[in-house]
Amino acid sequence: MLKRWFSLPLLGALLLSALLLGVLLFSLSVPGFSAPLEVTSAWARATPPGARVGAVYMDLFNPGNVNQTIVQVETAVARTAQIHRTINANGMLKMRSAMPLTIGAGQGVSLAPAETHMMLMGLSQPLVAGSSFNVTLVLQSGEALSVEVSVGTPGQMGAP
Numbered sequence: 672m673l674k675r676w677f678s679l680p681l682l683g684a685l686l687l688s689a690l691l692l693g694v695l696l697f698s699l700s701v702p703g704f705s706a707p708l709e710v711t712s713a714w715a716r717a718t719p720p721g722a723r724v725g726a727v728y729m730d731l732f733n734p735g736n737v738n739q740t741i742v743q744v745e746t747a748v749a750r751t752a753q754i755h756r757t758i759n760a761n762g763m764l765k766m767r768s769a770m771p772l773t774i775g776a777g778q779g780v781s782l783a784p785a786e787t788h789m790m791l792m793g794l795s796q797p798l799v800a801g802s803s804f805n806v807t808l809v810l811q812s813g814e815a816l817s818v819e820v821s822v823g824t825p826g827q828m829g830a831p
């Protein structure tokens with residue numbers, strides 16, 4: 672009789688653990704499991720006074736098993752923000768819109784100097800070394816991801 676009183680709560684706890692584990696495994700194995708984008712090393716170079724454009728770099732990683740697509744970029748420090756790809760057309764470097772930008776399931780995309788980058792056009796203020804500002808990545812799923820961007824020196828080649 673006494674044994675039964677002790678074992679009931681234990682049995683309950685075991686059942687609950689099994690249930691929680693089941694839910695966890697189910698959510699991980701369900702096709703279409705989406706996870707927010709992981710954004711690391713978001714940075715920009717300082718801009719000279721009066722400059723109208725700036726660039727933002729970051730590493731994007733999609734840990735989910737569905738593609739994630741960035742459809743819009745917003746920031747308070749510029750009139751417009753866009754993701755660009757730098758292309759070499761007969762020795763001339765040109766920039767083309769790279770939006771919407773899709774990051775495949777389990778894939779990463781790096782925005783880096785001279786490559787794919789985020790362009791800020793119509794800067795409302797200079798980007799000052801040591802400061803930071805935010806950009807918002809709007810995904811096709813409707814999610815909006817706020818990213819803090821650290822400003823490095825004008826000659827910076829990687830994240831400060």
Ligand SMILES: [Cu+2]
Binds near residue numbers: 755788
């Ligand atoms: Cu550009």
